[in-house]
Every structure is written in structure tokens, then in C-alpha cells.
Amino acid sequence: MTKINIIKDFLVFLFVYLPPLIIFIRFSRERKRSYLLLTIISILYIVTSLFTQNLIPFIFVLINIRYLKTAEKICYNSTRNEYTSPCELNISTKPTISSRLLEDYNRFKFSIRNLNLLSAIKYTIQSYLITILISAISSGIFYRLNVNAKQQEIVTWMSSMPLKRFLIMIPIVTIFAPILEEFVFRWLLFEKIFRPRIGIYLSAILSSIIFAFIHFNLMALPILIWIGLYNCYLINKKGYWYSVFNHFAFNFITTMVLLAQKLGAARF
Known part of the structure; x- marks a missing residue:
């Protein structure tokens, strides 16, 4: 494999394959999935994506669309270092990806x-x-x-x-x-x-x-x-x-x- 092909594959992975994984991880963290589990999933995702073309990223897109459908107003409490739902009225609380994308499923008609x-x-x-x-x-x-x-x-x-x-x-x-x-x-x-x-x-x-x-x-x-x-x-x-x-x-x-x-x- 030439250097040019390696660069091409890297850019495809960076722009196309990686975003669904990142969004999946952020949604999963709000649902209190363990770091160990997400690390294992990430490693498997990266390895299998190299050999299955679009299949694995495609599956993760469908999972992320499901997450968009079930998104609720979850917030991150930096003082307690935890996610809470519903959001608490606390100065240390900030919106999460679910809160920011709460309306996207309907707005962009993902059904x-x-x-x-x-x-x-x-x-x-x-x-x-x-x-x-x-x-x-x-x-x-x-x-x-x-x-x-x-x-x-x-x-x-x-x-x-x-x-x-x-x-x-x-x-x-x-x-x-x-x-x-x-x-x-x-x-x-x-x-x-x-x-x-x-x-x-x-x-x-x-x-x-x-x-x-x-x-x-x-x-x-x-x-x-x-x-x-x-x-x-x-x-x-x-x-x-x-x-x-x-x-x-x-x-x-x-x-x-x-x-x-x-x-x-x-x-x-």
C-alpha cells in the first residue's frame, strides 16, 4: 500500500467512519455505560471498519438515530461528576449532547x-x-x-x-x-x-x-x-x-x- 493510499484511508476514516463512533460514545456516556465497555467497543469498531467497508459505521448510524429518537433532557453536573435527568437547577450543571439534540429527530425527520x-x-x-x-x-x-x-x-x-x-x-x-x-x-x-x-x-x-x-x-x-x-x-x-x-x-x-x-x- 502506497503512502497516498494510506493518507486516503486515514482521511476517509477521520471524516466518515470516526464521527458515528464519537457520537455513539457521547450518547453512551450519558446512559452510564462503563469506560471499559466503550473502550472495547471502540477498538472492535476501528478494527472491523477497516475490513467491512461501510457496514459497521452504518450500523452505528442507525444506533445513533435511535438515540436521537429517545433523547431526553439530560445534564452533566460537574460538581458531582455525573449525568442527571431531569436537569437540576444548579450553576455547575451544563447541557449534554442529548439536551442539545433533543429536537433533531423530529426537526430533520429521521423517521x-x-x-x-x-x-x-x-x-x-x-x-x-x-x-x-x-x-x-x-x-x-x-x-x-x-x-x-x-x-x-x-x-x-x-x-x-x-x-x-x-x-x-x-x-x-x-x-x-x-x-x-x-x-x-x-x-x-x-x-x-x-x-x-x-x-x-x-x-x-x-x-x-x-x-x-x-x-x-x-x-x-x-x-x-x-x-x-x-x-x-x-x-x-x-x-x-x-x-x-x-x-x-x-x-x-x-x-x-x-x-x-x-x-x-x-x-x-
């Missing part, structure tokens, strides 16, 4: 029941039409500038893998990745970290650039920035699962094209 499928399809079609336009324009610019832009590594990797392994990768790419990445880039980075500090527009741009950059592909960069911006709009106006569905549709179409090519090649 999948809030997803209107027909409406989600409409937004996705609009997004994909613009994606096609951006792809055509960026391809023309790259050609004019004589830039040899390669496909994403994941696309090249999946194109060359055996069919059985490819089929295993389909849920990882089309389901696990959208749920994980929308949780990290749209809810956490865009809504919770950047937006309160730099406003909605700059936070949408910054989080989308980071989202595009972490895929490490020049050819896909304009498209990924667009998807990031559009999904910022969706999570803010419609809810989390709308942005997940748009991300899912993009990954699903790309994966099905690869599958069709692979099945076509197998016939000859």
Missing part, C-alpha cells in the same frame, strides 16, 4: 415514515437531470484542457471484481454508504457543526466540497459537489431520508450500469 416516495422520486429526477448536464459540461472542459481525468477508484475496483463479490458490494454502495454519508456530511457537518458558525450557504458549500474531496476523484468532483449542495437543501427543507434517497438513486444507477456491463461481458 423513515416521513418519506413520501413519489415526492422523493420527483426530487431525485430533478437532481439527476442536472447531474447529467454537469457531467456533460465538465467532461467538455476536461477535454478542452486535455485533462486525463480517471474514474472513481470504487468504480474501477467494482468493474474488475468477480460477479459474486460485486453482488455483495451492491448494498454497501447503494444502502450503507448513503445512510452513513448523509448522516455525517449533511446532518453532522452541514447542520450541526458548520451552519451555526458560518451560516447556511457557506456551510452547504464547505460541507459539499469536503464530501466531494473525500471521494478523491477529479472527474466526479463537480457532480459530487452538486449532489452535496442539493442534499443540503433536501435535508434542510424535506428531511434526512430525502437526501438519503437522492444519494441512493445516484449510487444505484451507477451500480446497475456496472452490473449490466459485467453481465454483458460475461455472455461473450
